Amino acid sequence: xxxxxxxxxxxxxxxxxxxxxxxxxxxxxxxxxxxxxxxxxxxxxxxxxxxxxxxxxxxxxxxxxxxxxxxxxxxxxxxxxxxxxxxxxxxxxxxxxxxxxxxxxxxxxxxxxxxxxxxxxxxxxxxxxxxxxxxxxxxxxxxxxxxxxxxxxxxxxxxxxxxxxxxxx
Amino acid sequence: xxxxxxxxxxxxxxxxxxxxxxxxxxxxxxxxxxxxxxxxxxxxxxxxxxxxxxxxxxxxxxxxxxxxxxxxxxxxxxxxxxxxxxxxxxxxxxxxxxxxxxxxxxxxxxxxxxxxxxxxxxxxxxxxxxxxxxxxxxxxxxxxxxxxxxxxxxxxxxxxxxxxxxxxxxxxxxxxxxxxxxxxxxxxxxxxxxxxxxxxxxxxxxxxxxxxxxxxxxxxxxxxxxxxxxxxxxxxxxxxxxxxxxxxxxxxxxxxxxxxxxxxxxxxxxxxxxxxxxxxxxxxxxxxxxxxxxxxxxxxxxxxxxxxxxxxxxxxxxxxxxxxxxxxxxxxxxxxxxxxxxxxxxxxxxxxxxxxxxxxxxxxxxxxxxxxxxxxxxxxxxxxxxxxxxxxxxxxxxxxxxxxxxxxxxxxxxxxxxxxxxxxxxxxxxxxxxxxxxxxxxxxxxxxxxxxxxxxx
Numbered sequence: 001x002x003x004x005x006x007x008x009x010x011x012x013x014x015x016x017x018x019x020x021x022x023x024x025x026x027x028x029x030x031x032x033x034x035x036x037x038x039x040x041x042x043x044x045x046x047x048x049x050x051x052x053x054x055x056x057x058x059x060x061x062x063x064x065x066x067x068x069x070x071x072x073x074x075x076x077x078x079x080x081x082x083x084x085x086x087x088x089x090x091x092x093x094x095x096x097x098x099x100x101x102x103x104x105x106x107x108x109x110x111x112x113x114x115x116x117x118x119x120x121x122x123x124x125x126x127x128x129x130x131x132x133x134x135x136x137x138x139x140x141x142x143x144x145x146x147x148x149x150x151x152x153x154x155x156x157x158x159x160x161x162x163x164x165x166x167x168x169x
Numbered sequence: 170x171x172x173x174x175x176x177x178x179x180x181x182x183x184x185x186x187x188x189x190x191x192x193x194x195x196x197x198x199x200x201x202x203x204x205x206x207x208x209x210x211x212x213x214x215x216x217x218x219x220x221x222x223x224x225x226x227x228x229x230x231x232x233x234x235x236x237x238x239x240x241x242x243x244x245x246x247x248x249x250x251x252x253x254x255x256x257x258x259x260x261x262x263x264x265x266x267x268x269x270x271x272x273x274x275x276x277x278x279x280x281x282x283x284x285x286x287x288x289x290x291x292x293x294x295x296x297x298x299x300x301x302x303x304x305x306x307x308x309x310x311x312x313x314x315x316x317x318x319x320x321x322x323x324x325x326x327x328x329x330x331x332x333x334x335x336x337x338x339x340x341x342x343x344x345x346x347x348x349x350x351x352x353x354x355x356x357x358x359x360x361x362x363x364x365x366x367x368x369x370x371x372x373x374x375x376x377x378x379x380x381x382x383x384x385x386x387x388x389x390x391x392x393x394x395x396x397x398x399x400x401x402x403x404x405x406x407x408x409x410x411x412x413x414x415x416x417x418x419x420x421x422x423x424x425x426x427x428x429x430x431x432x433x434x435x436x437x438x439x440x441x442x443x444x445x446x447x448x449x450x451x452x453x454x455x456x457x458x459x460x461x462x463x464x465x466x467x468x469x470x471x472x473x474x475x476x477x478x479x480x481x482x483x484x485x486x487x488x489x490x491x492x493x494x495x496x497x498x499x500x501x502x503x504x505x506x507x508x509x510x511x512x513x514x515x516x517x518x519x520x521x522x523x524x525x526x527x528x529x530x531x532x533x534x535x536x537x538x539x540x541x542x543x544x545x546x547x548x549x550x551x552x553x554x555x556x557x558x559x560x561x562x563x564x565x566x567x568x569x570x571x572x573x574x575x576x577x578x579x580x581x582x583x584x585x586x587x588x589x590x591x592x593x594x595x596x597x598x599x600x601x602x603x604x605x606x607x608x609x610x611x612x613x614x615x616x617x618x619x620x621x622x623x624x625x626x
Contacts, residue, residue: 103572105440108440109484110482120459135438145590
């Protein structure tokens with residue numbers, strides 16, 4: 001989803017959110033909570049993991065060997081922080097990842113840097129530190145498997161993985 | 170000593186064996202790769218630019234002296250031949266070329282028949298099954314051109330189950346006698362066996378003989394594991410596991426199968442563990458709040474000491490064999506580079522200054538070289554440099570080579586090579602420290618992160 005589409009979708013859903021009771025999350029990948037939300041078919045309710053993952057955006061990407069947050073990443077994280085602040089019953093684990101162009105140990109450390117860059121930013125946006133843990137997978141868990149920049153760019157990421165209320169981390 | 174001339178010509182020569190006419194001398198860490206072979210007397214062949222003429226040898230199937238020993242005799246002979254051939258320093262003469270047969274271990278050898286097929290070395294042996302069921306293996310190395318055995322020959326007595334180890338011991342004795350190098354065939358490698366697609370890889374700790382035989386799994390694959398490291402005595406393994414969901418270092422006792430987490434400070438991850446030469450201390454990396462530094466832990470007491478304290482990434486620590494220094498990688502200069510510091514921490518000195526990035530340094534068992542992974546212009550290399558950073562040599566090049574580990578004699582490096590693309594998978598390779606003799610370790614599984622254990626007793 002491009003940033004523009006995401007912003008439009010967010011705008012649409014912030015309207016919907018007004019008439020939907022928060023907190024009624026239906027679990028991972030749950031959809032259709034908002035009920036009859038129009039053209040795209042089943043849409044997740046705002047307080048759901050699905051909403052966070054699909055509409056807010058659960059991940060940000062990084063430049064090669066960088067852990068600095070881009071402007072695009074910051075806008076996504078601002079939305080993540082807003083959602084987390086609106087849904088305080090959720091905690092999160094932030095996973096840092098690297099592409100395969102690097103040695104294993106260094107990439108673990110780099111993934112840790114990325115995860116913590118996200119965590120620090122979310123904390124600065126008001127999310128309570130105790131709600132956010134970090135983990136690094138280095139280059140162990142790519143989501144795109146080609147050996148081209150198109151895949152590497154997707155793999156250099158930090159993903160905010162929500163922990164459902166009541167679940168233990 | 171005849172080798173004086175050679176000694177003068179090359180620094181760093183490990184000069185060997187000159188009492189017997191058959192001698193092969195290996196020159197380690199010389200640039201360019203060099204190997205001098207001396208067949209007899211003053212004859213000396215020096216080969217440069219990484220080209221080497223392997224020493225032709227014959228190893229007729231060991232004589233089976235009791236019923237039931239035939240299979241062992243054949244298998245042991247095959248492993249001996251494979252071990253020696255795998256070094257790239259020896260070339261087996263095919264059995265079809267043999268003129269003589271060896272039908273009795275104690276009968277005189279017809280040296281002329283072996284000379285005629287240009288065998289410089291001849292290995293003869295016998296296998297018998299003793300009354301108690303154990304194997305009795307005898308063998309002897311002959312210098313064909315001198316028409317004499319080298320020494321008295323050796324005998325091993327062992328349970329049949331460990332016949333491969335005996336074969337490695339035989340090959341080690343031959344290798345050491347001819348090259349003057351310390352043995353290494355009877356050793357094991359702990360590594361990560363990989364299966365499944367690239368985006369959902371299953372990784373299991375595994376151990377095998379250095380030639381890929383006797384593969385055994387040590388974990389079941391339910392938790393992601395990386396980078397196991399053998400203890401100096403081969404009895405324990407350090408590794409990193411995601412068993413709790415977070416990477417933490419663990420200690421596994423191979424004899425009992427017992428494992429325990431060495432670190433579980435909340436909010437931290439630990440990885441890249443490695444033993445000190447006395448096996449009592451673990452150096453490792455711990456990341457906290459986005460910063461990775463190096464720590465040392467006393468295994469018995471759990472006492473932790475912080476060795477680096479910088480905002481950069483410090484990882485992949487490896488002790489010098491004397492235990493006094495630690496080589497590690499850091500990006501404090503802006504990119505990954507290699508540094509050496511005192512074992513107790515303190516001021517570090519950078520030793521890598523070439524183009525590109527340098528990581529995963531490992532100190533050689535001989536103490537003179539550091540093996541490393543280098544990334545430059547989109548390629549990965551395994552290389553070695555002296556401990557002051559001089560005489561850097563790249564031994565390999567590929568899409569992704571990383572994680573060198575030393576053979577116990579410091580002569581061979583094993584590492585991970587991963588192929589590119591969606592179907593890309595890692596495999597283990599070995600290369601001689603001269604850069605010659607690149608070989609894939611023959612195992613049936615994708616594999617990464619090898620750690621070479623000690624020579625077995």
